[in-house]
Amino acid sequence: MADREGEEQAADDLVGFDRVVSSSADELERAAEAALRPRRLHEFVGQPVVRDQLSLVLRAAMSRGSAPDHVLLSGPPGLGKTTLAMIIAAELGTSLRVTSGPAIQHAGDLAAVLSSLTEGEVLFIDEIHRLARPAEELLYVAMEDFRVDIIVGKGAGASAIPLSLPRFTAVGATTRAGLLPAPLRDRFGFTGHLEFYDDADLEKVLVRSAKLLGIELEGAAAGEIASRSRGTPRIANRLLRRVRDWAEVLGTGHLDLAAARSALGVYEVDERGLDRLDRAVLTALCTRFGGGPVGLSTLAVSVGEEPETVETVAEPFLVREGLMARSPRGRVATSQTWAHLGLTPPAAGGTLFDVDS
Numbered sequence: 001m002a003d004r005e006g007e008e009q010a011a012d013d014l015v016g017f018d019r020v021v022s023s024s025a026d027e028l029e030r031a032a033e034a035a036l037r038p039r040r041l042h043e044f045v046g047q048p049v050v051r052d053q054l055s056l057v058l059r060a061a062m063s064r065g066s067a068p069d070h071v072l073l074s075g076p077p078g079l080g081k082t083t084l085a086m087i088i089a090a091e092l093g094t095s096l097r098v099t100s101g102p103a104i105q106h107a108g109d110l111a112a113v114l115s116s117l118t119e120g121e122v123l124f125i126d127e128i129h130r131l132a133r134p135a136e137e138l139l140y141v142a143m144e145d146f147r148v149d150i151i152v153g154k155g156a157g158a159s160a161i162p163l164s165l166p167r168f169t170a171v172g173a174t175t176r177a178g179l180l181p182a183p184l185r186d187r188f189g190f191t192g193h194l195e196f197y198d199d200a201d202l203e204k205v206l207v208r209s210a211k212l213l214g215i216e217l218e219g220a221a222a223g224e225i226a227s228r229s230r231g232t233p234r235i236a237n238r239l240l241r242r243v244r245d246w247a248e249v250l251g252t253g254h255l256d257l258a259a260a261r262s263a264l265g266v267y268e269v270d271e272r273g274l275d276r277l278d279r280a281v282l283t284a285l286c287t288r289f290g291g292g293p294v295g296l297s298t299l300a301v302s303v304g305e306e307p308e309t310v311e312t313v314a315e316p317f318l319v320r321e322g323l324m325a326r327s328p329r330g331r332v333a334t335s336q337t338w339a340h341l342g343l344t345p346p347a348a349g350g351t352l353f354d355v356d357s
């Protein structure tokens, strides 16, 4: 648990690092995002499997006139979990109550939220994997029996007064479904896993966002932005806003391919969506360590970053893209790494470097 929180804290701290390709968002950015969120399921781009399954769950519940099963949404940040939770409430014609694992410090906080729900409401619990254990246990009972036990008194004289709850639908969101305890996972009748988006779907996200923002976006520019967005609508929308800034300040105001390329060049986002940190890590791996294997700490020091930063911010995307591999002896470059950097790999042979992790 401590490690898990440490990692997330490290990732949260990095919001201040101001990466235009970060998949997380701060409060200011979330406000900008609100205007771009699809409101109904038919507006939600991509994720056909989750969308179709969810549509079925909702339609069946509506035709029965009852609240649907609880829904768990998992997947990396920025892929649309919060958006889907809002859509679920909108499709059901009910209101959405929002909380999050870290916001609930004590079981009593959750009891207060639960006991104020009204019939049929949707309760969205973001980062549900970060709920404290007592709150988690309270949630099991609430989800299964629609009841909370209010503890009155302390010690031996304490007693539990059961309080029945209206039928509600819990929607949990997590970036780490694997860390959710099985008893909690099992209480969700439907689990949807969101995948990274392909470029064609990201283009659709961009075209939709441009329309909402009143931007004229050329098809080729949409394609260019999509291909640099790391499979993530949040990043696509952010890059669109940055390209618009560039076009308004330095360009003609028109968002064409040249404007997209120039703007993304200014923000140092390359054609595969790598930014300065990603490239610094890969360049160090190849030029200083002959392509590895090299330990995470050594690699991080060589680019002047904390190991957590490299591990949680740069590495997941680089590994997913096949631009870096993890081996028991450390991080290694792949043939794609050398090609992407335009470097020639050394002739086959051993490595000169020690590995520290």
Ligand SMILES: Nc1ncnc2c1ncn2[C@@H]1O[C@H](COP(=O)(O)OP(=O)(O)OP(=O)(O)O)[C@@H](O)[C@H]1O
Binding pocket: 023, 024, 025, 033, 034, 036, 037, 038, 043, 044, 045, 046, 047, 076, 077, 078, 079, 080, 081, 082, 083, 084, 126, 173, 175, 205, 233, 234, 237
């Ligand atoms: N399928 C989609 N179609 C259109 N826009 C989308 C889609 N998915 C996400 N977006 C846009 O991306 C932004 C981020 O989405 P959202 O906040 O739902 O992600 P999330 O998975 O909840 O992220 P986090 O885990 O960081 O909370 C939203 O502003 C939304 O407009």
